[in-house]
Amino acid sequence: MKSIRNTITAIGCAAALAYAASGYKVLDKLPLPGAGGWDYVTLDSDARRLYISHSTQVEVINPDTGKAIGVIADTPGVHGIAIVSAFKHGFTTNGRENKVSMFNPETLALIKKIDVGKGPDGIYYHAGSKRIFTCNHGSDDVTAIDASSGDVVGTVKLEGAGEQMVTGKDGLIYVTVEDKAEVAAFDPKTLEVKHHYPIGLAKTPTGLAYDAKTNRLFIGCREKPMMVVMDAGNGKVITSFPIGAGVDWAEFDAGSKTVFTSSADGTLGIFEQKSADSYEAESLATQQSAKTMAFDPKTKKIFLPAAEYTTTPNADPSKRPTRTMKPGSFVLLVVGK
Helix, strand or coil, X not given: CCCCCCCCCCCCCCCCECECCCCCEEEEEEECCCCCCEEEEEEECCCCEEEEEECCEEEEECXXXXXXXXXXXXXXXXXXXXXXXXXXXXXXXXXXXXXEEEECCCCCCEEEEEECCCCEEEEEEEXXXXXXXXXXXXXXXXXXXXXXXXXXXXXXXXXXXXXXXEECCCCCEEEEECCCCEEEEECCCCCCEEEEEECCCCEEEEEEEEECCCCEEEEEEEECCEEEEEECCCCXXXXXXXXXXXXEEEEEEXXXXXXXXXXXXXXXXXXXXXXXXXXXXXXXXXXXXXXXXXXXXXXXCEEEEECCEEEECCCCCCCCCEEEECCCCCEEEEEEC
């Protein structure tokens, strides 16, 4: 996933409202420190800790109060965070240095740094293999790390820029491949790629969620913005729905049978699953730049980092304008009912 500092398409979803018919609304805006760019946000629901990537460090806060807990420092170009409670280890992808920081989630102290592929971005823990996986955009592969020792155990030859990952009921890890408009599936133990499922309807897939009961994948795509529903068993595209521009994350709440997609234009897509192949769609206006999120299965709340920007036209009209974050505008949106 590219940094939030990159250009965001400022196209709002026409269906977005200040509240959703399902009852979802923005409950709060919690102030966050600093002014750097950010990317993924990860929730440790049991420990009540929220990890927010923030340029060269990770902010750790209490999601219930917004109170700062601490900082994981020295994570240049950090994108994602994964927590492995069983081993008392946490991991961050540091895109600018091609490394992963392995840290202690209790003290937030660095344990060691691990060399991985080029440009590590998305990160995922697979409990079955007890391995951490990083999607490396610069080398178009995935690095596998033993979550206990922090040792690199192999590489998945993805041959593309992987984004979000989920585990299917077949035990395979499914990953959106941003530059190939497909979902790939690989074996987390042998590291062999088993499937390449083309999406067809849209390109630049980023967000990915999964429902084990129906064996459905929910794919957020940026080019021709839509949420695509795919059968994980055979790669067949079932249906699709329009979403906001600049989608970067997807979640599925099995309890309420609801799919969520977060987009940079300030739209939260909400899709209620009526059956494996039938969905009711609506959307909620959040805040422009709120492209990533974390869902809390305990409180059913959704957390989205966002900030306000000023735009200055470039002297060269052929180049992109300069965007600068407004001081003191970095916040955490809390969405719920």
